Amino acid sequence: MTDSTPAPEARDYRDTVFLPKTDFPMKAGLPQKEPLILAKWLEGNLEGQIREARKDREQFILHDGPPYANGDMHIGHALNHILKDMVVRTQTLKGMDSPYVPGWDCHGLPIEWKVEEQYRKKKLNKDEVPVEEFRAECRAYAQHWVDTQREQLKRLGIGGDWDHPYLTMDFDAEAVIVRELMKFAESNQLYRGAKPVMWSPVEKTALAEAEIEYEDIVSTQIDVAFEIVESPIPELVGAHAVIWTTTPWTIPVNQALAYGPEVEYALYAFRTDAEATYGADENLANAVSEALAEAGWPHEGRPVLLAVELARQFEARCRATLPPIDLNAIGATSLALTLEAAGPTIRGADLAGTIARHPMHALGGFYARPRPFLPGDFVTTDSGTGLVHMSPDHGEDDFDLCKANGIDPVFAVEGDGKYRADWAWLGGQGSVINPKFNAPDGPICTDLREAGALLAASADYMHSYPHSWRSKAKVIYRCTPQWFVPMDKVIDRDTPRCADEANIRAAQGDGETLRQLAMQAIEDTRFVPAKGRNRIGSMVEGRPDWVLSRQRAWGVPITLFVHRKSGQYLIDTAVNDRIVAAVKAGGVDAWSDARAQEYLGDQYDAADYERITDILDVWFDSGCTHAFVLESGKWPALIRRDGSTHSADLYLEGSDQHRGWFQSSLLESCGTRGRAPYKAVLTHGFTMDSKGMKMSKSLGNTISPIDLMRDYGADILRLWALSVDFTEDHRIGKEILAGVADQYRKLRNTFRYLLGALDGFTEDERVTDVAAMPELERYMLSLLAELDAKLARAVDDFDFNSYTRSLADFCNEDLSAFYFDIRKDRLYCDVNPATGYQTAERAAYRTVLDTLFHALVRYAAPVLVFTSEEVWGTRYPEATSVHLLEWPAVDAAWNDANLGTKWAGVRAQREAVTEAIEPYRREKTIRSSLEAEVAIPAPTLDTAALEEVFIVSVARAGDELAVTRTENHKCGRCWRHLPEVETDGSLCNRCDTVLEAE
Structure with a gap:
């Protein structure tokens, strides 16, 4: 053909190649889509399905630390519950039975103070209101915020038994708290004394x-x-x-x-x-x-x-x-x-x-x-x-x-x-x-x-x-006169006065004080991060006696009778049993002067006894939650099948709880059971604004998770929480969230590519012999096995920052920027849609893509709870929820260190080639890498393989890295510039073979 001869009209080969198809949209629309998915979960009782699927499995129990029911969910709540949800979902993914029962602290000054604020606005004095009426208002206030926070946490994608949360103001819970107090009294671990305590003149009570x-x-x-x-x-x-x-x-x-x-x-x-x-x-x-x-x-x-x-x-x-x-x-x-x-x-x-x-x-x-x-x-x-x-x-x-x-x-x-x-x-x-x-x-x-x-x-x-x-x-x-639990008193073990006391003594061992028991329990507990052990240890080692009493109205009463002459509190199991039964039936209002003689029975005269009117420190309430949540039987899924009913696998809260809930739970359990109520403790830091400043309403730098979910969606917020190093103080802000949103977009595009690339995939095309696969496929399976081990280790270490970042890096760097980029040519062109023919190499690629899909959608499910459900449902519309699946079956034997070393070198060369071509692209000398010929010093693969990996026309050995524009013509179907293509628009040998194959 001469220059003066017009070129024949090029054929359009688009109908002869595979073009990925999927209904999974690029735009997420999470604020609109997530509520629909959540409604489907609730309607189908997904939590019940998960419990049924795991009912005979080994258990992992995270016990929820109760937030106060006194306001909207804030960013700290969101982070805390996302972390807890991540623990529960990853343990469930690993096949464990990991039920989650959420709970709330409903007594105490935080709620009473809010109700008093309402009185002050109306210029009313709460002391002039009957105490039962005031408590009823506190109870209603707490219930309102329990219901509000519950819906907000559901919207965040937190899974759990939301229909049956635990509340410290439930009558059953109040009765257990009273019973736990009785255990301290009956084992002589309680005394009344006057000591200086932190006192708030404004709130008129002692403070912890x-x-x-x-x-x-x-x-x-x-x-x-x-x-x-x-x-x-x-x-x-x-x-x-x-x-x-x-x-x-x-x-x-x-x-x-x-x-x-x-x-x-x-x-x-x-x-x-x-x-x-x-x-x-x-x-x-x-x-x-x-x-x-x-x-x-x-x-x-x-x-x-x-x-x-x-x-x-x-x-x-x-x-x-x-x-x-x-x-x-x-x-x-x-x-x-x-x-x-x-x-x-x-x-x-x-x-x-x-x-x-x-x-x-x-x-x-x-x-x-x-x-x-x-x-x-x-x-x-x-x-x-x-x-x-x-x-x-x-x-x-x-x-x-x-x-x-x-x-x-x-x-x-x-x-x-x-x-x-x-x-x-x-x-x-x-x-x-x-x-x-x-x-x-x-x-x-x-x-x-x-x-x-x-x-x-x-x-x-x-x-x-x-x-x-x-x-x-x-x-x-x-x-002021207060009630204390002594930290350094050795309990008299000679003459137990009740069954509970005998059990306590048996659990504690001889000659130990509460401080000694707590210090030993700290030593026996796993702390994540490890510095938590020293933090709580130093606090317990130097803390004064535990002040239990508060001078308020809304809380569990200190249900003791004190003899007016001797000053001794009454220890009588029959009296205590009557009190506990009354509280279980009627709540804290049952503790009243009108019923004093009823509780004391015929053996004692109420006139001889002072009925204590102080209430318990709310930290004692929350310190007892292990007793009425993990032991009561109200939540059967939490009762361990091995008989150990009280010890949780994990407590997870902010680092301030070393002096709060972690410590009150520790002291309560050590005082009544001789050991900690937990096997491990995980702590997280606090969320600062983008400048590292503490969030404050007065500074105007607070960020509402409710607003974030409305603007971005819950999965973006979850991805942020699980991407930061939460063990330290961390930041959030518009720029940070924009970066998280970009990270989410890349993850979503990875799934979108997989769904499109696997369109029409059937079991008939699966390649079962991994050894027969091309080396690149075996390398990707090796990387997957490496990732699998890394993520499993991160789950065991509660290292969710590494978990999320490793998953994102794998999707972005190993798949999108590398594997998908190289293999898209085979995906599109190694198939004849008309006949169904495909090459063995393409079948291997699609097999690996299917393996990747099933692994990645499971890995992502605990992080992106809504998106992973959308991904799974897009491919399998009739299937059950992705959250019923278990950890993917990735063969550890796929991990090949030699392949990893070899292909690390290949990738380094590929990066160098891409960098060398870029100036030519900017100058438009070369519009696509397919137009480039490169010389490579010491190539790591044969030239044909290098051409595919580098996505270039020709690759050859050379003394130094060099790039030139190819003179080869462009295949009209695959667009590769190859020596055998006679004219632009004609076919290369591979495309010609595929189209002729049946």
Whole structure:
């Protein structure tokens, strides 16, 4: 054919090639599609089908930690439940019976506080409402949010027994909580005592450590002088011991002073040095001293006792807060204040026997009592004066030291933070957490200044201070009578007084304390990540006795009767059984004065007993959930067939629960069963905004999972949660979600390609002999086996970040960018649609695609719960749910290390070739890699195979990598440029053979 001869019209061969077809759309439309899939699951009782399919299998039980039923699901809830769902679904996929019973915490201050807020808006006082009516409102409020959150979590694709959740406010649950409390009482692991506990004056109740958060605040710091009236060191009598504090409100409850036995002290005195306008004046010093005294600072020349190391800090505080005086009136131009040594150095231990008097001693009574000096190992020289004022009502160290020396609390500060009305100083005033009350010009400092005891006061001390995480108000240490579980008491095991106690003792072993049992249980528990063991271990090792009581209305009561004369609580199994039965029948309202005699029976007179009205710490409620969820029999699927009914395989919550639910569950179970209620504990971090800032409504950076599901769909949110390193704090934001959405799109396209490529696939074309497959197919099966092992290991390690990323990387890098790209030519062209003929190589490829499909849709099912169902249903419209399937049958023997090494080299060469061709593509010298010829140094495959892998016209060996444009003509059917193609548009040998084959 010459250049002047017109080319014949090229034939259109499109009807002779395989063009993938699928109804699976590229656009997901998840917000619209997911609710329809969810409705189908609920209508068909998918959860029941899964339970039936796994009923005879080995069990894996994740016990749900109960969130509070007091608001919409937030991003933390979403992350937590997605992780739990991932655990349950991956264990189910592996063939385990892994039932999930969701639950809610329904008692306690979080809910009571919300109901009180409604009262406050209506200007009503909840204390004027009958307690049963108030509790009913709390119950209704909690139920509303249980129902709301339940629907939101369903929409997130969380599978579980949503029709039968556990609620701590169910009567059955309340009865079990009461029974668990009785076990502590019956085994002598309960006592009533007065100790300082974290107290919220705003919420008027004790708080658990888990309910506290710390924030930086600015407080008033003051230095106060206590006059020494007795001492074995004569020079000290008449001097003033100086204390420093950032809680001025505790001075009215002071009862002693503490010193450090090893601290070095000394007497000092202030000297003022003033200059006259016209030279020195010998009367000037007296004038300055009188002026300072009149201004409320009568301390010049008075000896003060301080730690030597802290004298200069004290001097600076006093100099900075001296009261202003009129220097002109006394003829001075300037004033210098200097602290000078005024006595010998004194070893702290030598202060024993020294006694001071309170600055307000003139009030008499409590304030006239001597204030002894006591040795305190906790006294340091880090800050202050080296002397610490002791208020046993308001500090743990204070309480312990004073108690050891026979000094008892006085309970001067009431539950609302005000001093008792009958208190001699500031009676009826407060609240003690009010900054104005403690300010330098507030009533405390004013009275101390008038008494000549205030040396320095300034509202400028920045420090970390505990707050209630609920009301955000400051809390105080306050000594009140509370109920405690001792951490270090060895239980008397000689004379069990009830069957429960005998069982507890048998479980615990002899001579162990609750702390020892808990520490051993921590050692026996698996923690993911491992650092969780040290975190909870350090907390349990140093924690004080467990405070069980709260002074509120909405909760499980401490169902004890205390003898009015002996102070002993009643232990009688018959009485306890009657109480438990009544609570089971009528809930917490059954605990009332009206029924006291009914419970006590004929053996006891209700007039002789105090009925305790405190309620249990809500952490005790949630700490008992293992008892009424895993042991009650209400959820038969949770009862282990091996007889061990209480130990869960996994607890999974945020890292803050090391001091919360993980710990309360641990202590409750160790105290009643002698071991932890869990075999493993997994913790996750917290979700920050895209800048790494903590989410806060006040900052306006919160992200609602409900909004995200409406805009993106639940599967996008799930993919985000399972892609981040959730064991640490992690981020979410628009840009991050956009990246996740792109990752989802790539995964979806992988499934769309598989569905289209497998159109019409039948078992007749399956290649069963893997050894007979082309090497590339065997390599892909090797990669699949490697992935399978990696994902299985990730499931065992709860490493869902690696699980999800490995799956995504395999789909994107190994399949879409590599395998699919190479084999699309065989898929399209190694078949004759008219006759059904296909090459053995294409049959092998489609066989591998089918194997990949069945593996990948299963792997993806726990992550993309809705999309995987859509994928499965697209290929098998009449089949059951994808979530009834089990882990794919991938032969570990497919994993061939030699193939892996060889093809890693091939892929490296392919990447180099692609990179070398790219400049020619940009210049449009070569429009497609099919137009390129490449020279390869040290090729790893024969040239025909390399041409297919590199998708080029010709590949040959060469000294260096080189690219040229081919002169070969283009096949009209497969578009490859090959030597045997005579003219553009004519057929290559392969296409000619396929079309002629029958």
